[in-house]
Amino acid sequence: MDMYAVMFYFFAVVTIASAFAVVSTKNIIYSAFNLMLTFFGVAGIYVLLGADFIAIVQLIVYVGGILILLIFGVMLTNKITDSEIKTGWTQVLPAMLVVAAFAGTLLGMVLKSNWRVLPQLQQPVTGLADIGVLLVNEYALIFELLGALLLIALIGAASIARK
């Protein structure tokens, strides 16, 4: 196994194990911190795919923003941390159906996709400049719409906070 494969399996194991811990642990704080590990694992996989920018944005937005706010919220509401989350078996059949359908779709996608193999991955990493050019040319409309969406969310949050 070369370094690339070792790193990939490391990040994959970190991601999956911590994601499993997020849903299985009974302590909500542990879930939150495991979620951080999941985000890190995913960021690592992005780096291995040559998407440095997405990896770093993933860290800034998810770990630096969303996760910190999540932990913040959990810690401020002190009753959540004391109460145990109930995990158990309910709705087994519908859950299994949905999961099977979802897993089947994913598996179909995995098998049908035209995957890039290793030598192609060693091409130069897409730079920040290229992403910028793409964002303001090809995807300008989507980019602007997303900006407007975020602005709406911001104004909404401010107006709710004022009440």
Added chain:
Amino acid sequence: MIYNFLVDLIGNEAVAAFINSIIPLLFIVPFALFAVYLERKVSAHMQDRLGPMITGWHGWLQTIADILKLLQKEDITASKTDKPLFFIAPILAFTGSYMAFAAIPFSSAYIGANIDLGLIFIAAVSSLVVAALLMAGWASNNKYSLLGAMRSAAQIVSYEIPTILVILTILVVTGSLNLYTLSENQTNIFKWLIFGGYGEGWQKFAIIPFMMVGMVVMFISTLAEVNRTPFDIPEAESELVAGFHTEYSGMKFAMFFLAEYANMFAVSVLVSAIFLGGYQSPFGYIGDVIGVSWLIPIEQFMWFAVKGLFFVFVQMWLRWTLPRLRVDQLMEICWKYLIPISIANFLIVAFLMVLL
């Protein structure tokens, strides 16, 4: 590059990368020892005292004695703490501050990872420190610690915004976020970004005042991100005992201390690498004059350390001069002053770069 040299020497990329990643540690640990001593001396002289004088000449062995004491100290863990998180938090705090050094060039011969997104990378990994502080505060199971952790999270998350806005301004001016490229191009004092950068023409002179504003904003907000006075409300001794590290003792406490000093140095060299040429000398190199090329990286490292230490000294100076801010004043400075100033600064610089 030292990395290439190591690969040639060892012949194995993984081992070379591992050794390469340890190099900053060899600098940071002695630095932390020195900085603790410096902090004591600076504070003492600011208050017209002498500081440590007994251990060694002018007390220079004091921090070494302290670290020996910390190593031998009993590792106290209160019974109601959350054991795993309590144990991980100091390690995570140091990991977060150490990761920042990956993108910082120590000299033209050494940078941990020469990535194009160095500046944003540093902003991203600093969030790890926040998570570590929250973890420490919560795991301690102590009201004061939790309060300190909350305050620090709110503070770091807020002050990240002006930092990133200044980074954007830099991106507009130089077109690069790679700290190595930035440092490499600021070859003499007139090409430092604070004096307009390495561009040409009128732009260079027009942006000088805005670059100075940017540097001040950056320095203030990074100061707040490392929780130093006047922004030290997370560990305000007189209100919160010691904030998030109240419950820690022995080596775990030493880890937090190391993380704090590593962080101080990281933000200092960050400011110097962006605005003050990083490892570049303000004038020429002795190695150039006498024709000894291997001397240049060593000189560059000296300049890097001198600039970093200067800003560390400024941080200590501020700590012992200014009173602590209240929580509301802290947020006011960030949201009502620094963010509008940095947005205006960014827009003006962007206009100047396009128009001139």
